[in-house]
Structures are given as structure tokens and as C-alpha cells.
Amino acid sequence: APMPVRIVPAQANSGSVFRQWLKGAELARGDYLWIAEADDLAAPDFLATVMPAFADASVAMSYCQSCQIDETGAMLADDYLAYTDSIDRERWRSRFTASLEDELRNGLSVKNTVPNVSAVVFRRERIRETLREHIDRIASFRVAGDWYAYIKLLERGKIAFAPKASNRHRRHRQSVTLGGDGILHLREVISVQRMAAERLPCRQTKDRADAYAEELYRYFGLHSEEAPTLSAHPQFRGSL
Numbered sequence: 001a002p003m004p005v006r007i008v009p010a011q012a013n014s015g016s017v018f019r020q021w022l023k024g025a026e027l028a029r030g031d032y033l034w035i036a037e038a039d040d041l042a043a044p045d046f047l048a049t050v051m052p053a054f055a056d057a058s059v060a061m062s063y064c065q066s067c068q069i070d071e072t073g074a075m076l077a078d079d080y081l082a083y084t085d086s087i088d089r090e091r092w093r094s095r096f097t098a099s100l101e102d103e104l105r106n107g108l109s110v111k112n113t114v115p116n117v118s119a120v121v122f123r124r125e126r127i128r129e130t131l132r133e134h135i136d137r138i139a140s141f142r143v144a145g146d147w148y149a150y151i152k153l154l155e156r157g158k159i160a161f162a163p164k165a166s167n168r169h170r171r172h173r174q175s176v177t178l179g180g181d182g183i184l185h186l187r188e189v190i191s192v193q194r195m196a197a198e199r200l201p202c203r204q205t206k207d208r209a210d211a212y213a214e215e216l217y218r219y220f221g222l223h224s225e226e227a228p229t230l231s232a233h234p235q236f237r238g239s240l
Contacts, residue, residue, distance in 0.1 A: 016139035018131070018149065021117075025128035033124040039170040040118035041069075046166040050121045053160030056097060060157025061127070061150070063120040065092065065165040071172055079165050080115045087113070087208070096161050100154035101200055109196035109205045110212050111189070112147035114159075119167035126156045144188035151196060182220030189213060 008027060014020055025033055032054070036042070043049075046064070053062040068076040084092045087107035098106065107113045114120060130153040131138065138145045138152075150159070193209040 016145070018138045018141075018145045019135065021149075022128070022131040022135050025122075025124060025131055028124055031124055033122045033127055035117045035120070035122075037116065037118040039172075040116060041168040041170075042118070043166040043168070045164075047121070049162045049164050049166040050119075050160075053095075053097060053162070054121075054123070056158070056160070058158045059097060059123070059160045060153055061120055061122045062160040062162070063114055064162040064167055066116055066119045066167040066169040067165045069168050069170050071170065073170075076171055083111075083115065084113055086212075087111070092161065093163055095163060097158050098160075099158055100151065103154060103159055104151075104196050104200040105202065105205060108147075108151065108154075109193065109200060109202075110208045112144065112150070112192075114146070114150055116167070116169040117146055118169065122153070123157065127153055130156060141188050141191075143185045144192045147192050148195070151192070151199070182216075182222060186213065186216050186220060186222070189216060 006027075008023075010020075014023070021035055024035060032051075049064045050062040053059050065079050067078055068080070070076055079092075081089075081092060084107065087110060091106060092113075100108075103113075127149075130149060134149070134152050138149050141148060190213050193213065197206055197209065
């Protein structure tokens with residue numbers, strides 16, 4: 001490589017990818033941090049796409065749109081608009097910068113609207129301090145730790161988005177076990193939704209969050225017409 005590269009082998013499994021995020025943030029020396037997930041790809045213009053937002057000193061993280069590819073590199077989708085259109089069909093089609101409250105109101109309280117961390121560049125100091133302060137809670141999640149981390153980070157600054165797809169996110173096809181990973185996933189989503197609702201109490205966003213949780217409930221095959229409402233379901237009562 002035309003630049004110095006330092007490899008730091010892990011001596012033991014940390015048990016959480018988020019502890020590796022913290023380790024990287026501690027070891028990094030620059031002002032900005034990119035967490036390059038092993039299976040993903042960045043276009044040559046990735047930094048040119050996301051870095052201009054940092055001209056605003058209040059921006060803590062900047063990310064771009066991502067293409068979706070499969071295990072072989074074949075294109076699955078040109079973007080994640082199908083995922084975000086259920087929230088807003090226009091918002092992720094143009095650049096924006098937003099505060100935590102604005103982003104919660106515009107969808108981050110409903111679902112993780114940042115689909116993959118490899119499309120994000122962070123101000124290193126702010127992500128490092130966020131991870132230091134909240135690492136035990138973040139690492140307690142298997143599915144939603146990144147979403148939780150973004151919300152806590154945005155207490156320290158703004159989020160910026162660029163609509164150009166300068167990242168390729170690799171999606172691995174894998175089944176979600178009924179009553180296993182599906183329940184875990186849903187529990188974690190509801191847990192972060194509740195945390196977001198405490199930060200921004202709003203009837204409209206709560207209704208949207210409940211609808212998304214119900215959508216996942218059906219998607220994972222956990223729904224039956226005779227089942228009680230999600231909030232009262234015995235699998236979730238008192239467990240979040």
C-alpha cells in the first residue's frame with residue numbers, strides 16, 4: 001500500500017464486534033475513523049462523498065447510500081430506498097444534516113436508518129468517547145448495538161447523509177430461526193425504540209415504531225391472528 005499500514009492481531013476473541021470498534025477508535029491516530037467491515041467495499045469516491053459534511057464542526061458522523069451485493073458480489077439492489085421508503089420516500093434522496101432530535105423524529109426512533117457502519121465516517125474523538133462511556137450496554141446487543149451507538153453518539157453532534165451510493169454492503173443469505181434469532185432481534189429493536197421514545201416522546205413516532213415492530217413480528221413468523229398485541233405478548237412482557 002502507498003501508505004503505512006499497521007496490523008494489530010487480536011490475541012483473544014473480544015466476544016463483541018463493538019469492543020473491536022472501541023479498540024480501533026483507541027488505536028487510531030487521525031481525526032476521523034472509518035470502520036471498514038471485512039465483507040464490504042468502498043468506491044474510489046467514498047471519502048469524497050462523505051467528508052465534505054465535516055466542514056460543519058457540529059457533525060459527528062457522515063454516511064452515504066449503499067448498494068447491496070450478495071456473497072458473490074452480484075448486485076441485489078442499487079440502494080436501501082426500499083428499506084427507508086416506509087418512513088419517508090424523499091428524505092434519503094438528497095443530502096441532509098440533522099440533529100439527534102430531528103433524526104429521531106424522521107425515522108431513527110423507528111428503525112436503524114444507517115444500514116451498515118462501513119458507509120459511515122466518524123469524528124474519532126466523539127465516537128471514541130461514546131464507545132468508552134457506553135460500551136457495556138452497546139456490547140450487550142447482538143443485533144441493534146450499532147443503532148444504539150448511533151443514537152448515543154448523536155447526543156454529541158449531528159448526522160450527515162449523502163445520497164450517492166459510494167459503498168457496497170454485502171448481504172449474506174441466512175435463515176432466522178423461529179423462536180430463536182427472530183425473538184432476539186425483535187426484543188433488541190423494541191428495546192432501542194423504547195430508549196428513543198424516552199428521548200423524544202411523540203405519539204406519531206411511537207405509532208410508527210409499533211407498526212415496524214409488528215411488521216418484524218410477522219416477518220419472523222411470530223404472529224398469529226389469535227395472538228395478543230405485541231406490547232402484551234408473553235414472550236416480551238417484562239423481558240426488555
